[in-house]
Amino acid sequence: MTFQNSLEFAKQLDAEDKLSKYRQEFHYPQVNGKDVIYFTGNSLGLQPKRTKKFVDDVMKDWRELAVEGHFYADKPWWDYHERLATGLGRVVGASAMEISVMNTLTVNLHLLMVSFYRPNNKRFKILCEEKAFPSDQYMLQSQVRFHGLDPNETIVEVKKREGEHYWRTEDIVDKIKEVGDELALVLLGGVNYYNGQVLDMKTITSAGKSVGAFVGWDLAHAVGNVELKLHDWGADFAAWCSYKYMNSGPGNASGIFVNERHLNKKDIPRFEGWWGTKKETRFLMQPEFDPIETADAWQLSNPPILSVAPYLASLELFDEVGMNALIEKQRKIVAYLEFILKEIDKEVESSFEIITPSERGCQLSVLLHGEGRALFDYLMKNGVITDWREPNVIRLAPVPFYSSYSDMYNFGQILKQGILQR
Known part of the structure; x- marks a missing residue:
């Protein structure tokens, strides 16, 4: 599949996603009155509503x-x-x-x-x-x-x-x-x-x-x-x-x-x-x-x-x-996230290095050359819940149960704004 860095394309992927209905099975924290983009299921998963x-x-x-x-x-x-x-x-x-x-x-x-x-x-x-x-x-x-x-x-x-x-x-x-x-x-x-x-x-x-x-x-x-x-x-x-x-x-x-x-x-x-x-x-x-x-x-x-x-x-x-369906979406949504990161990298004067090899699950660890903790703080204040590891790595884990392709696109836009305003 040829990906596109557009909200319209991301929404199309969401419409085709057989697991998209499961987003409604989870509670989301809110920042600025909106559901967060949650990338830290590798640290603590969201709460299922049926819990x-x-x-x-x-x-x-x-x-x-x-x-x-x-x-x-x-x-x-x-x-x-x-x-x-x-x-x-x-x-x-x-x-x-x-x-x-x-x-x-x-x-x-x-x-x-x-x-x-x-x-x-x-x-x-x-x-x-x-x-x-x-x-x-x-x-x-x-x-x-x-x-x-x-x-x-x-x-x-x-x-x-x-x-x-x-x-x-x-x-x-x-x-x-x-x-x-x-x-x-x-x-x-x-x-x-x-x-x-x-x-x-x-x-x-x-x-x-x-x-x-x-x-x-x-x-x-x-x-x-x-x-x-x-x-x-x-x-x-x-x-x-x-x-x-x-x-x-x-x-x-x-x-x-x-x-x-x-x-x-x-x-x-x-x-x-x-x-x-x-x-x-x-x-x-x-x-x-x-x-x-x-x-x-x-x-x-x-x-x-x-x-x-x-x-x-x-x-x-x-x-x-079932794990097969979760892994199928995991591979696709992580690939889309990687695409978004590389597209944003082309648009800004920065350099992202994905240090996660091709043998991966949900998580992408991204080395932000030239960026510091301020970018992480900007993401958090703007509703992107991610994880910071010293010296300048953010861990991003889109979880198939509750992450959407639109989340990946919107994250890219917030990331770009955070870099451009520094």
């Missing part, structure tokens, strides 16, 4: 049933989280038994490390990307120190090539082979938070498994954004937050994947709690842990229902639309 009913239903059951809501609510609380497993399985490419919902992302990564980071004298190293999201760095460093090891000798970072903004798959694979039988764990971000790059998870997983390492993925920026086939790829585990592309609300519950080959094992190292025991024996209060035969065995305590309810509401939308 309120899901939360209100829990509050009503709590009010009217109190403790009996665990078993007699319309959606009983004791198995409430199980309603997410099948839908999440479709989103991440897994069976329902490989999915659980609990805690928050870094907590879950720590818990999964108990099972999948088992260093010994020979095999003890961890491979990750350079400048991983800080929480992942802290988590890995603290895990290594907990095992009495030195992070500087244990954590192997794969670097980008000089002058490049992205990782090359062959460099990651070569580093895995180089570390070889010293490698205990590969743990990477499936989609990098800074440059928006989607790593070749299939190839990297295969490489890690070929040298005998466990392979896990932090999918915070990947779930609900890109195609995932965790089971088929053979990943050992993964974890993700739910408040970005999954639209479940600030700081909400995390999801985990544990490959079925690790399930139903009593001897796997694991921190254990009451809610990980089989439902049939849970209320017998037995002294010995009797693990559920699914990823729920990694649960410690009963899930926070008021947090899980918004997750279920949003997942209902994903079930209606």
Whole structure:
């Protein structure tokens, strides 16, 4: 398709968009009396309108049933989280038994490390990307120190090539082979938070498994954004937050994947709690842990229902639309955004460098040469909600559920005015 930088053309794309009706399913902040152009679904997704009913239903059951809501609510609380497993399985490419919902992302990564980071004298190293999201760095460093090891000798970072903004798959694979039988764990971000790059998870997983390492993925920026086939790829585990592309609300519950080959094992190292025991024996209060035969065995305590309810509401939308349709629009709208950026670049005395490679999801990270924080502030004051990363990168993530092609055109015009008036 040949794009055009005009509002008429953008409206034509919107008229042809099969997902355009879903814009009405979300609440939008307003600036200057107008709905914002929202580019930060990669940080916090908008609130689905149907969320309120899901939360209100829990509050009503709590009010009217109190403790009996665990078993007699319309959606009983004791198995409430199980309603997410099948839908999440479709989103991440897994069976329902490989999915659980609990805690928050870094907590879950720590818990999964108990099972999948088992260093010994020979095999003890961890491979990750350079400048991983800080929480992942802290988590890995603290895990290594907990095992009495030195992070500087244990954590192997794969670097980008000089002058490049992205990782090359062959460099990651070569580093895995180089570390070889010293490698205990590969743990990477499936989609990098800074440059928006989607790593070749299939190839990297295969490489890690070929040298005998466990392979896990932090999918915070990947779930609900890109195609995932965790089971088929053979990943050992993964974890993700739910408040970005999954639209479940600030700081909400995390999801985990544990490959079925690790399930139903009593001897796997694991921190254990009451809610990980089989439902049939849970209320017998037995002294010995009797693990559920699914990823729920990694649960410690009963899930926070008021947090899980918004997750279920949003997942209902994903079930209606399907990842294939979301990814189809994602590719088209991100391509249109890229076109708009390049067209505006021609019209102003500036230089935009898109540092996101072609392996991408919703996010474009744009290096604004010659521009500073003032441009970001201008965008925010004029109703464009975006994300600023030092020294001069803005992250733009048009989300297929609620971003329109007209948003992309209007953003370009606001961006141009912000540059011209400096």
